[in-house]
Every structure is written in structure tokens, then in C-alpha cells.
Amino acid sequence: MKLTKDKIFTISNFISFFRLLMAVPFWILMDNLNSGNTRIIVFALCLFAAFTDILDGWLARKFNQVSELGKIIDPLADKVAMGAVVIQLFLAGELSTFFFTVMISRDVLIFLGGIIVTKIIGKVLPSNILGKITVLVIGLFVLLTLLNIHKSGFIYLSVYWLSIILIFVSFFAYAWRAFEFISRKRNGAV
DSSP: OOOOHHHHSOHHHHHHHHHHHTHHHHHHHHTTTTSTTHHHHHHHHHHHHHHHHHHHHHHHHHTTOOOHHHHHHHHHHHHHHHHHHHHHHHHTTOSOHHHHHHHHHHHHHHHHHHHHHHHHHSSOOOOOHHHHHHHHHHHHHHHHHHTTOOTTSHHHHHHHHHHHHHHHHHHHHHHHHHHHHHHHHHTTOO
């Protein structure tokens, strides 16, 4: 994977890097989650982060700036920023140990698997629609948690279980795709 300046210094990569740095204010704000308007501020920042995620992908495609670095930094920024919020919500006792463990394990395994796959096939596996839907549902669940929605309500429980199901399904789909790409590489098709 060769990186050139024109594939590194793109507006979409800068936006992704900015989103990666948003983990710092998320972490700091979440230390005082129940004071003042902190929940609303974090909620608004989460919506802003989601907007930047959509924007950087759109800009990369519009200006033909899709790059291997962008395929790394974009999902990494999502995982780090979301991870900061999820870890703090877990530490505050607002997320179950099961949800926390499943979500963080999936992200760590996909990240480590991505490194291995990239080394084997020489390029980064791009995210797919199932992964994007999973992140969207997890994000919705986190937003509902931030808004302090009643945890035994139908909407909260539905989004909770849908996110759990999608976490498992998307992980196995990613693993399957990774094995397919590795097989193609070994057979000379990639």
C-alpha cells in the first residue's frame, strides 16, 4: 500500500482525522455526564460526528479522493469516537456489561483482522452496507441512552437487541468477506 501526498492530504481525510480527535472532548464531557446540559451537548456532538462521517465519504467520492488511508482513518475515527462515548457510558453504569463487551470485542477484532487482511492482500477492505447499518443502529442506541430513554421501553429494548444482532451478523459477514479476499489473493484473483 503506497501512500502519496495527494492521497494523504485530502479534505475527507482531514475531516476523518478531526472526528478521531473528537474522542477527547467526548471523553472529557462524559466525565460529568449528569451535570447541567452535558447529555444534550454530547448528543449534539454525536450528531455532528455523524454528519462529518457522511460528509467525508461524500467528499472523497465526489472529488475522487478515495484512498487506502481514508479507508483506514474513517472507520478508525468512528470506532475511537464511539468507543470513548461507549466506555464512559459503561463506566457510568448506563450500558450493560454484555453490550459493552460484545461491541468493543467486535471493534477490536475487526480492527486487528483488518490489519492482518491488509498485510495479506495489500489493500484495505472497504466497509460495506451491513457494517454501515450496524454502526447506524449502535449510534441510535447510544443516542437513546444519552437521552436517558426509559430502559425497559419498547423502543429502547428493540434498538438494543437489534444492535446486538447486527454486531454479531456484521462481524461474521466481515470475517467471511476477509476469508474470501484472502482466498482470491492466494488464487491470484485479487
